[in-house]
Amino acid sequence: MAKRKATITSDDDTPESSQASKRARTADSDEEVVEVHATPQKRERKPTINGKQKAKVHSDEEEEEEEDLHHDDERNEEDEKKFEDDHGEAIRRKLEQRRNTIGGIAEHGIIESVEMKQFMCHPHLTFTFGPQINFIIGHNGSGKSAVLSAITIALGGKANTTGRGNGLKSFVREGQHKAEVTIALKNQGEEAYKPKEYGKSIVIRRNFTRDGSSSWKIMSKDGTLISTKRDELAAICDHMNIQVDNPMNVLTQDAARQFLSASHPSDKYKFFLRGTQLSQLSEEYDTCLDNINQTKKVLHQKKQVIPDLRAAFKEATARFQEASKAREQRHKAGELKKELAWAHVAAKQEEMEAKFDDLAKAQRRLPRIEAEVETAESQFRLASEEVERYEKEHAELGNIDHLNDQRNELQEKIRVNKNQLNDFRNDEKAMNSSLTALNRSIKDYDAQIAEETRRLEAHTQAKRDEINRRLEAAKEAVTVADSRNKEVIEKKRNKVNEQAEIKGKGQAAENQKNQLQERITECQTMITRCKEQEKNSLATYGHDIKGILQSISKMHWHGETPIGPLGMYVKLKDRNWAPLLRAQLGSLMTSFACTDARDRQHLKRLFDQSKNFHVNVIISERDLFDYSGGEPRGDVLTVLRALDAEYNQYRQAYDSLTKEINALTALERTAYETLRTAKTAHAQLQEEANEEMPAGISGLQNAKDEAEAEKASIMKQFTNLAKRKNTINEQQSGLLTEQNGIKQQIQNFEQLRGTITAKVVDAVSDRLEAQKNHQFYQNKLKVEQKGVAEIEGIANTLQEEFTTWTERAEEFCPRVENPRKVVEVQRLLTSVEAALEERERRHGATVEEMTIEVNKAKADLDNVERDLRSLAALNNALKRSLLLRLDRWHEFRRHIALRCKLVFQCHLSERGYYGKVLFDHVNQTLQLKVQTDDQTLTQGRDKDPRSLSGGEKSFSTICLLLSLWDSIGCPIRCLDEFDVFMDAVNRRISMRMMIDTANASDKKQYVLITPQDMGNVQVGNTVRVHRMNDPERGQGTLAFS
Structure with missing residues (x-):
């Protein structure tokens, strides 16, 4: 074979x-x-x-x-x-x-379920098999045979054994890229495969694609992935005796037809050998026989090498004996080597003693250096104590924060008094102006009284009435102006006091701020910022304002294009108002303005992106601001009149923020001028009235008297003002004297602290010098100690080497007393060895090499003979x-x-037939002889299968298949379209016989596929029928009957 x-x-x-x-x-x-x-x-x-x-x-x-x-x-x-x-x-x-018995249900190795996805003609198909007999029925084209193909593919069978394709890609459903087949194997009982890992079921899933790639997932029943290796699947099938490639276990449609229609006896015999796996054993025994024969050849070749090895051993022995004559001279060389060894020991002893002498000298230098270190350390300690003493004095001085606070407080009081004195001077100027106006008015009243006396007779009564009416109106205007003047004076006095108080607090806070924040980094930041402002006028308003303006000009806005910062469009007409406007409007200068509220978020997003979080956005229309709240007269200076704004809409914004200060200055002076004007008008009217009636003179006299009274009042106010001014001057003088005293105390403290600081600096310098000296001697001591340690290490090493050499020399040979110098002994040894080398050169090798050569030749001969004996014994054991x-x-x-x-004869008897199976193992043929129920017509002769009808032939072949199945140990039997050539009678008997055989089989599972109906077949509890739907190529999970 x-x-x-x-x-x-x-x-x-x-x-x-x-x-x-x-x-x-x-x-x-x-x-x-x-x-x-x-x-x-x-x-x-x-x-x-x-x-x-x-x-x-x-x-x-x-x-x-x-x-x-x-x-x-x-x-x-x-x-x-x-x-x-x-x-x-x-x-x-x-x-x-x-x-007469019913077989048991297998506990492992049978199929529980099969699931196919995009496999052949099925998008998704699921089977749940019974543990014993399963019939799959359905019309042609319904995809029944796909089940056997799925079982073969999932359990690792070859694709070409299914008869449905030459590769895995042919099993992928048309129009799909990949397919999946899942099979669940029962895994229970004592012979379960790795039950702790897999549990009661082993789920095997195989995925493959049209491009030929394939992978396995071997999982437990709960879906836990255990392995993806094909070796694990092979181990599972081997453990459960599943032979998926055995044609007798899984008989596909083509294989079933071939088996049923096979007429040649040799084909049936091949099915017999392959199904029972006897052919596999035969092939393996053939391989063993070939290996045994090959081993014989190797043994024969090794035997031919033995004579050569024996000759080589004899030759090496002869050369060794000839070279052994030089041993006497070698003995002399050995004695010289012994003396040389002890000569080296003596030289090492001299070197060791010299190094120990150096160590003693170095150790004697250490005490002197240690004394220098102690002296330097004492000086350093004294210098440190002196530094600590001066630092303690410096710390005991404390600080002059309380003096600085007193000085700042005095400076604030002096500044407040200066401001009050300046206000007093301004009030004096105003009073002088008022006195001058009153004196002029009194003089005018005197002139008018004289003139009225002359013209008294010239006026009519009607004119006098008109003058009286106007006089009453003027009186009323004087009353209103006087009331307003008093109100303004009172407000001014309150504002001045409030201003002084706020200025005092602000100045104190500013002084404290300057003391706490006076740092170099802030100054540098300010310098940098100033330089940037010199180069870039927009740097004052924020970071990257130029880039923001460019972005604003490029963007689309709901309203008009936003404008800013507002400081670019505002100029101050009079620089005298700069401090006041900066305090009131400074934060507004960096703001931007837009006309539509929807543009506000876009502007804020630009400012946030450039990290300008302080910039505000004002929403305002481009109209003139609202004057509904009233506007001062044209001669009154307001914020809008003090500024030169380019856009009206920003003028409106400024107006909305500065309504509280719509008159910047001279409000008192304006009110006073209004009062004086009203009084003058009243006086003129009085004069006109006096022209018409004698009482006018009396009116002028009253006006004069009022002016005189007002003058007296102003003089009284002036006197009080002078007293207050003198009081403030006296306070200011005392404050200046106290300030000078505090300054002198601060100056004395600074001088004392400077003296102590200088002492601290000198003491620190002395300590630093002492520290350097101490460090120098410490380093010197470390270097010296390191040198001593190195010398000591070398000396100890030499001592160890001396001890080691002595021990080795004693191991090598007994002590040689008073050996010669190493150079002399080495010269003699070299001479002897040169003579030996000359002899060895003539012989081609040294005595040692010849000894090695003899031993090697002996070992090679022994090894080959031993290997031959062991291999021959092993080969004979293999033969047996x-x-x-x-x-x-x-x-x-x-x-x-x-x-x-015997099983074949038993199955034939179910139909009333008689037959036998003829095996010819020599010629490898299997023949069937069948005698049907019409044997009387054929004179009792056995029919050749070729002479049987189609149904008889199929029935006989099914009997043969069942008899072969009886000899196979695999727990799964699959057969496709076994009844394709049978008539109704033979099919019914075959079905019953197969069911009975399956029921009697112990722990076996049958999967039988037929296109015929099962209606005339009686099935029991052990049979499960799976009915396939008509071929629609779209079914899902089957409905089982």
Whole structure:
């Protein structure tokens, strides 16, 4: 029989892991296998395996062993008859007993469910199988055969064994890129496979695509991924004895037709060998025989090397004996080497003693350096104490914060008094102006009284009435103006006091701020900012204002384009108002303005992106501001009149913020001028009235008197003002004197602190010098100590080397007293060794090399002889083992064949037929002889299967298949379209027979596919029928009946 050949397949057809570990389980139970006992057979002719003689490797020494290796397969009729008589009856009893019993349900190795996604014609199809018998029925084209293909693909079978395609990509549903097949195997009982990892079910999922890639996922029942390796799948199938590539286990549609229609006996015999896996065992035994023969060749070649090795050993021995004459001279060299060893020891002892002398000198220098270190350390300690003493004095001085606070408080009081004195001077100027106006008015009243006296007679009564009316109106205006003037004076006095108080607090806070924030970094920041402002006028308003303006000009706005910062469009007409307007409007100068509220968020986003978080956005229309609240007269200076604004809308914004200060200055003066004007008008009217009636003179006199009274009042106010001014001047003088005293105290403190600081600096300098000296001597001490340690280390090393050399020299040879110098001994040794080398040069090798050569030749000869003996013994053991296995193989084949014959006859009897199976193991043929119920018409002769009808032939073949299944140990049997050629009668009997056989089988699962209906077949609880829908190519999970 030809040996198996190694093949390389594509990814679609990658073979499963080696099946060498699998062996056919040729019986349904161990009890039946025990009944077959191997009996030694006579070896009369040259042995064959499966009827084919193996080629022999002839050698004169191994001919007799070759005769023992081969076995004769030709069995005579007597031997076959005797074997059938010995074992046939026992097998019949077993079959009869099993017929009346129902087999048990397998606990592991059977299929629980199959799921297909995008596989062949099924987008999604699921089967849940029963534990014993499963029929899959349906019309042609419904996709029944896809189930067997899915089982084969999921369990790692080759794609071409399904008869449905040459690669995995042919199983992907049309129009799809990938497919998935999932199969669940039962995993229970004592023989479960890794039950702790997988549980009661093993789920095997295989994914593959059209481009040929494929992968496995082997999971537990709960979906936990255990492995993705193909070796794990092979181990599972091997453990459960699942043989998915065995044509007898999974008989596809094409294989079933081929088996049913096969007419040649050799084809049936091949099915028989492959199904029972006897062919696999035969091929492996052939391989073993080839290896044994190859080992014989190697042994024969090694035997031919032994004479050469023996000759080499003799030659090496002769050369060694000739070279041994130089041993005497070598003895002399050995004595010189001993003396040389002790000469080296003596030299090392001298070196060691010299180094210990150096160590003693270095150790004597250490005390002097340590004394210098202590002196430097004492000086450093004294210097440190002096520094601490001066620092303590400096700390005890304390600080002058309270003096600075007093000085700042006095400065604030002095500044407030200066402001009050300035206000007093302004009030004096105002009073002087008022006195001048009153004096002028009194003079005018005197002139008018004289003039009225002259013109008294010239006026009429009607004019006097008109003058009286106007006089009353003027009086009323004077009253209103006087009231307003008093109100303004009172407000001014309150504002001045409030201003003084706020200025005092602000100045105190400013002084404190200047003391706390006077840092170099802030100054540098201000300098940098000023430089930037000199280069960029926009830098004052924020960061990257120029870029923001460019972005504003490019963007689209709901209203008019926003404008800002507002400080760019405002100019101050009079610089005298700059401090006041900066305090009131300074924060507004960096703001921007827009006319539409929707543009506000866009502006704020620009400012946030450039980190200008302080910029405000004002929403205002471009109209003139609202004057509904009233506007001062044109001669009154307001904020809007003090500024020159480019856009009206920003004038409105300024107005809204400055309504509280719509008159900047001279409000009192304006009110006073209004009062004076009203009084003058009143006086004129009085004069006119006096022209008409005598009482006018009296009115002028009253006006004069009022002016005189007002003058007296102003003089009284002036006197009080002078008193207050003198009081403030006296206070100011005292404050200045107190300020000078505090300044002198601060100056004295600074001088004292400077003196102590200078002492601290000098003491620190002295301590630093002492510290340097101390560090210098410490470093010097460390260097010296390091040198001592190095010398000590070298001396200890030399001492250790001396001890080691002495010990080695003592181990090498006894002590040699008073050895010569190393140089002298080395010269003599070199001379002797040169003579030895000359002798060795003549012989081609040294004595040591010759010794090694002799030992090596001896070892090579011994190793080869030992290897030959061990290999020969191993090869003989392998031969004996192979002979035993061949005997057992023949016994298996004969037993399986006999069992097949008897089971076949049993199944034929179900139909009333009689027949037998004829095995010719020499010619490798299997023939069926069937005698049907019309045997009387054929004179009782056995029919050849070719002469049977289609139904009879299919029935007979089914009987043969069932008999072969009875000899296979796999727990799964699959058969597709087994009844394609049967009539109704044969089909009914075959179905019943298959159901009965399946029920009697122990722990086996059957999956049978038929396109016929199951209506006329009685099924029991052990049978589950799966009905396929009509071919629509779109079904999902099947509905089971």
